[in-house]
Amino acid sequence: MIGSSMSAVGRVWRSGRGDVKVYLLSVFSLAVAFVCLASALLVVFNLRAVEARWARAGRISVYLRDGTSNDQVAQLRKALEQTPAVAATRHVTAADARKEMVDDGVAGSLAILPVEAFPASLELSLSDDVTDEQVAAIAQKLRDVPNIESVETYQRWTDRISALVRGGVAASAVLALVVLAAVASVITSTMRFALHRRRIEVEVLKLVGATDRFVRGPFLVEGALQGAVGAAASLALLALLYAIVRGKFDDELGLLLGVHPTFLPWEIMASMVAVGAVLGALSAFAGVRKLSAV
Amino acid sequence: MVRNVSAFRPALRSGQRFDASAAARPILTFESVFKSYRTDQPVLRGTNLVVERGEFVFITGPSGAGKSTLLRLVYCAEQADDGRILFLGRDVARLTEPSIPVLRRNMGVVFQDFRLVPAWSVFDNVAIPLEILGLAARLIRTRVGEVLERVGLAGRGVDKVSGLSGGEQQRVAIARAIVAEPALILADEPTGNLDPQLAIDILGLFEEIHETGTTILFATHDRSLLELRSHRIVVLSEGRAIDVPDGLAVSMDDAGPPVDDFTVPMSRVAV
Numbered sequence A: 001m002i003g004s005s006m007s008a009v010g011r012v013w014r015s016g017r018g019d020v021k022v023y024l025l026s027v028f029s030l031a032v033a034f035v036c037l038a039s040a041l042l043v044v045f046n047l048r049a050v051e052a053r054w055a056r057a058g059r060i061s062v063y064l065r066d067g068t069s070n071d072q073v074a075q076l077r078k079a080l081e082q083t084p085a086v087a088a089t090r091h092v093t094a095a096d097a098r099k100e101m102v103d104d105g106v107a108g109s110l111a112i113l114p115v116e117a118f119p120a121s122l123e124l125s126l127s128d129d130v131t132d133e134q135v136a137a138i139a140q141k142l143r144d145v146p147n148i149e150s151v152e153t154y155q156r157w158t159d160r161i162s163a164l165v166r167g168g169v170a171a172s173a174v175l176a177l178v179v180l181a182a183v184a185s186v187i188t189s190t191m192r193f194a195l196h197r198r199r200i201e202v203e204v205l206k207l208v209g210a211t212d213r214f215v216r217g218p219f220l221v222e223g224a225l226q227g228a229v230g231a232a233a234s235l236a237l238l239a240l241l242y243a244i245v246r247g248k249f250d251d252e253l254g255l256l257l258g259v260h261p262t263f264l265p266w267e268i269m270a271s272m273v274a275v276g277a278v279l280g281a282l283s284a285f286a287g288v289r290k291l292s293a294v
Numbered sequence B: 001m002v003r004n005v006s007a008f009r010p011a012l013r014s015g016q017r018f019d020a021s022a023a024a025r026p027i028l029t030f031e032s033v034f035k036s037y038r039t040d041q042p043v044l045r046g047t048n049l050v051v052e053r054g055e056f057v058f059i060t061g062p063s064g065a066g067k068s069t070l071l072r073l074v075y076c077a078e079q080a081d082d083g084r085i086l087f088l089g090r091d092v093a094r095l096t097e098p099s100i101p102v103l104r105r106n107m108g109v110v111f112q113d114f115r116l117v118p119a120w121s122v123f124d125n126v127a128i129p130l131e132i133l134g135l136a137a138r139l140i141r142t143r144v145g146e147v148l149e150r151v152g153l154a155g156r157g158v159d160k161v162s163g164l165s166g167g168e169q170q171r172v173a174i175a176r177a178i179v180a181e182p183a184l185i186l187a188d189e190p191t192g193n194l195d196p197q198l199a200i201d202i203l204g205l206f207e208e209i210h211e212t213g214t215t216i217l218f219a220t221h222d223r224s225l226l227e228l229r230s231h232r233i234v235v236l237s238e239g240r241a242i243d244v245p246d247g248l249a250v251s252m253d254d255a256g257p258p259v260d261d262f263t264v265p266m267s268r269v270a271v
Helices: A008-055 A070-081 A094-104 A108-112 A132-143 A155-197 A199-207 A212-257 A266-288 B020-024 B067-074 B099-104 B122-133 B137-150 B166-178 B196-211 B223-228
Strands: A059-064 A086-092 A121-126 A148-152 B028-038 B041-051 B056-060 B082-087 B107-111 B184-188 B215-219 B232-237 B240-244
Touching: A008 A155, A008 A212, A008 A266, A059 A132, A070 A086, A070 A121, A086 A094, A132 A148, A132 A155, A155 A199, A155 A212, A155 A266, A199 A212, A199 B099, A199 B122, A212 A266, B028 B067, B041 B067, B041 B232, B041 B240, B056 B067, B056 B196, B056 B223, B067 B082, B067 B184, B067 B215, B099 B107, B107 B166, B122 B137, B122 B166, B137 B166, B166 B184, B166 B196, B184 B196, B196 B215, B196 B223
Parallel strands: B056 B215, B056 B232, B107 B184, B184 B215
Antiparallel strands: A059 A121, A059 A148, A086 A121, B028 B041, B028 B082, B232 B240
16 A cells, blocks of 8 residues: 555654644634634533423422412312322422522522512422423413412523524524634645645655655645644633633522533534544645645 | 666556566657647757667757756656657556556656755655655665665765755765666756766766666766766757767867757767
8 A cells, every 4th residue: 555654644744844833823723713613512502401401390380479378378289289290389488488599699689678578389390291282281270270470381481592592503503604614714725835835845756656645645634633633722722711610600600590501512522623624634635636736 | 786677577557467578678769759838949859769778878968958858758747749758668648647656656866956855854855755655664764774875875864954965965866766776767967066076976876876777867968977978978959869979979078167069960970
């Protein structure tokens, strides 16, 4: 096999070591482009987690009118617990609601409010197999009960988050195209520059009988490496920023979103690096396809 | 030591079977070759030339006579406008694009400006033809070591070529040309950038290589070299190749700086 005597890595190092500074600049540019894409993916990924969390909230908050007696609450709980879709009920008195708010620390200033300012409620846990339609039907029936002030199914939060996720996905797709175009442009330009710098090398290789494939090999590997390293560097940078943000705001984010944010799963990270490598190789090929010009 | 020519296995296409008749053919034949870069200024006008295996041929003529063009046509850096150029009986002008690298592996080319990769070491520059052939790394190390010793650069493999003198760089270029033991060496003004003594040394190196049976086409316009040695001389004049009979070269003017007047009296020339 042609070129089997020297490893591809060895040939890449021999040919490309003179261009290391140029390649580092290229990798930096690629990392900046990729970090935008990775950030968008991180946001979308966590929004999906929030959406999933709230879509599977599996609960309904039933706010009771003021003056509802304990007997009435007990009757209501008994009726609800006999409903197949309801797994369990929990009575949260006005005092309990105030205590939860103050203990969570979400709104310390609310501690000065009287107990009467907080509505009592019944928190319903729903079965896992309950559908959105069943939840809506249960809520509708509950709203007709005289002692019930309002019913919260959290559906509108899910809808809002879903809309946000859809917007995020669309924005990420556009951003991905921009980033991929930027990556292709940077690598193509870099490889053309490298080809120009290494004209003598290419000329010598062709003179002594190298095929175009043999000549292009190191350039393609260098392009792939730039793409992969650029993507990996962007992920490392983003992971660092993520660790800093999470270290400072983890509890707040958890309370706000209902889930603790997580970093991109390894599959997405591996895919990003792979896309960087493939795009790098393709861009490098585009940059050095005209070897006859050398 | 003269190489056993019957053992030579020419192959212009990888995987092609050995053709025994190729060993009996002239190594290089030009048949009515025409080449021009501008229609009103043809460089080669029906050039005919036959080079037998194992010959040492000086190609000479004034600047612009077509010496470099003649060599470039052989290794397919140029295409002839008309005529045939046969390397071991095969018309190189008809080779397909993928076959050209295989053709070049059967030749070594040496240039006036050395054409070395300055960022690479001496070893890397010399080893590249063997890497392209896919030889094992250990074999390459051994072979490159032998060749460097042959050109007087033993132990210099790790040096960067950019730090070598002109004469040493030309030795590296020659080592690269012979490392794969090609059948034919094309030398395009290889002494053009060297002082007279170094030029003679380099010529001596080519002659040592020639003694092993390698065919050499040595293009030069340095008449002092032509007069120094009694090799076959072919003058390119008005687009044609003219063989100079033995003795004519030494009867030319005294050795001195290269001159552009290579007019040869036709009465003394065997065409």
